Amino acid sequence: MAKLLTDAATLRVADLPKGRTQPFDIVPDADARAALADALGIVALRKLTFRGTLAPLGRHDWRLTAELGATAVQACVATLAPVTTRIDTRIERRFLSDMPAPAELEATPEDGIEIPQDDSEEPLGDLIDLARILHEALALALPDYPRADGAGIMAAQAAPPGSAPLRDEDLKPFAGLAGLKAKLESDG
Known part of the structure; x- marks a missing residue:
């Protein structure tokens, strides 16, 4: 991930005040928002x-x-028109000192690395990267398939040159089964 935010978004665990809550307030400027939008592949x-x-x-x-909180603009999957989405989501993470880092997890031949059930738990390292958490949470909150108002379902058509295109309406996958059923019933 490219450097999207200032170093203030990375907190050294050793510098955190012991026994006290540490507030943070990150409001990226226009350049940082543009870089993050580019990294996320959105408009x-x-x-x-x-x-x-x-x-x-x-x-x-x-x-x-x-x-x-974010106001994101994405391209509609059907028309490529801009679609604006408001995101307001709550994020919780627990950084645990006794949790092994991903590099320390052992892969099993059957299923690779075991993923913990609670995805809010992370291993506590020397740094807590708020920019990474912001990037990850925003990526998960964005709509996968944004649609503009009025964008209908697109119909696919394909045909070799000189012939009529085959349309979705022309395909009747279960029509043959009705005929087969009728034949089986008459035969037996």
Whole structure:
């Protein structure tokens, strides 16, 4: 991931105040929003805020609680017209000191690396990268297939040169089954 935000978005765990909550408020400027929109493959990010707290959780662990707000512009999957989406989502992460880092997990021959059931838990390292969390949460919150108002279902047509195109309406996959059923019933 390209450098999208300032170094203030990366917190050193050793510098966090022991026993106290650390607030954060990230409001990227236009250049950072444009870079993030490009990294996400969307048209634009008009607004983006990431506000929350990082609070101690026991003696060695930390809990991140935040609100992500964004106004994203994506291309419609049917017409390529711009589609504006408002995103307001709550984010929670727990950074645990006794959780193994992904590089330390052992792959099994059957199913690769086991993914924990609780996806809000992360291993606690030397740094907590708020920019990475923002990027990940925004990517997950964006609509997968944005559609402009009035964009209908597109019909696919294909044909070799000189012949009539085959349309979706022309395909009747179960019509042959009705004939087969009738034949089987008459035969037997």
